[in-house]
Amino acid sequence: MSLDSALADESVLATYRRMFAALARDSGAVVEDPMLVDIAETLFAAFAEAGEDWLTHERMRHVCRRFPAEAFENRLRVLKALGAIREVFPKPNQLRYRASFTSVVGLMFVRRMMADGGQSEMHRLLALEDLNVADPRTTEEEARASADGLALAFRLWALELVTLAAGTIEELREQAPKLWGTEEITARAESVHATILSRWPSLDRVCTELRAAVYAYSDASRRAARRLADSAGTTRNLTLLPPETWRTFAQTASRERLAAVLDGFVFDAPAPWHDPSDIVRAVDEAPRPAPARPSPPRSDLPDPGAAAADARSDTSVLDRLTAIAEGALGGADSVPVADALRAAGDWPAARRLLADLATADLRPELPYRLRWADGLAADPGSPLSWASHGVFERSAAHG
Known part of the structure; x- marks a missing residue:
């Protein structure tokens, strides 16, 4: 059994448990094995094909031959006791049986509940309630009961969504169908609310409760959908399982279940990407970092000439x-920077000259300044393809 199939079976059982919890006599009243549900569906399909010929015990066992005999007998006994399968005529020695229409419809209802978490059923319920409250024969008490029931359902639905939004991401992904069609459901509920309030203004308090419950459901649904979309990452693929689920499965599953996840996959031996001789040659030719060389030892004797050397260096x-x-000035008091750079020749020489002129401008001891202006001159055919408008001049403050 793979992880996906195990999760699917668990979702089936979880839906059954929640739906029939109000009718269960004890906690063991609902099936705990998906195979039991498959047996019931197989039997109902066989009854539908048999028609008026009905089915005998032997025929029922034949159509369920792929299931273990003990599981089939136990399930058949439960279905008979609950009235899902009954004798065609209540008389002694009856050998033919028929299926209950109610049980088949119940299974169809449950399948729809599992498909979208009850969204389609809520759409149908709201559509019927909208027709009922608009019917002239509907009384005020019936409208009050309808509004109370819908308010209760939406309030509980909103609370469940709030819990899902604040809980684990695994549970939120499992219940993701409950977030589908929120806008349509809200619009239908608002239509029912408007019809009740327009026909029976005295039910304004009940309608206020209904409207508050619908808005609470809408807000909780958007909050849960936002968290679900954020958890899906950039792919926005809500069918991807979160890492926590795979980690839990890997830690708790047996070796057989772990091996079943890869059942059906064929793995070929990986081909070498590189020839071994190429790898050896690449390692031999790879540059090696030079070892760090220690600094030469310094003399412990004082060196009074260091400051003088710095002064001489600065003077030079x-x-x-x-x-x-x-x-660059050529005897003039100022010169355009672009002309000075063009006179330098090629671009490397012009770049060095510009760096020196900028350095002279930054030294307050020297009487030279650079003044820049807006604009840019472009000359693609010149070694100096662009130049800013600026002037290099001798400062008057220094005489």
Whole structure:
């Protein structure tokens, strides 16, 4: 049995338990094995095909031959005791049996409940209630009972959705069909509410309770749907099981059930992606990081000439920047930056000149400044394909 089939069987039993809990005499009154439901459906299908010939005990056993004999006999005994299968005529030595129409309809109803969590039944119920309250023969008391019943159903439905939205994501995914068609159900309920209130204004208090219950259901449904959509990730595929479910299954399932998950899959031996010699050659030719070299040992003797060396270095830098700036000015007090860069020649030389002019502008000891203006000049045919409008000048403040 795979994980998907196990979850499907559990959902079937859960639906049966919830539907017949109000009629159950004790906790063991509802089946605990999906096979028992399959036996009942197989029998009802055989009765429908037999027609007026009905079925004998031997014939019933033949159509259910794929099920164990003990399970078939026990199920048949329960169906007879509850009236789902009865004798054709109540007389001694009766050998032919017939099926109950009520039981078949009940199974059809349960199947619809499992398909969408009761959404279709709620649509049908609201449509019938809308017709009933609009019928001229409907009395005020009948309308009151209808509104009270719908308010109770929506209130309980809203509470269940609030619990699902705040609970585990596994349970929310299992009950996801209850979130379908919220807008249509709300619109139908509002139609019933409007009809009752327009025909019987004295039922305004009852209609207020109904309207509050419907709005609570709508809000809870949107909240649960939002969390369900967020949990689905970017795929928005609500049929994907969350990781928690797979982890729980892997931790609790037996080896047989774990192996059954991959039953039907054929795995081929993986082909090598690379030749071993290619891998060896790639490893040999891979660059290796150079080991870190230790710093040379420093002398413990004082070095008083370090500050003087820094001063000499700074003086040489200022002299170099002054020579570059004066060369760019060419004896003038100012020069356009674009002209100075074009005179440098190629772009690498122009880039170095621009860096030096900017450095000279940043040194307050030097009498040179850069002033930039808006705009950009483009010349695709020149080594300097673009240039900003700016002026490099000798500052008057420095004389």
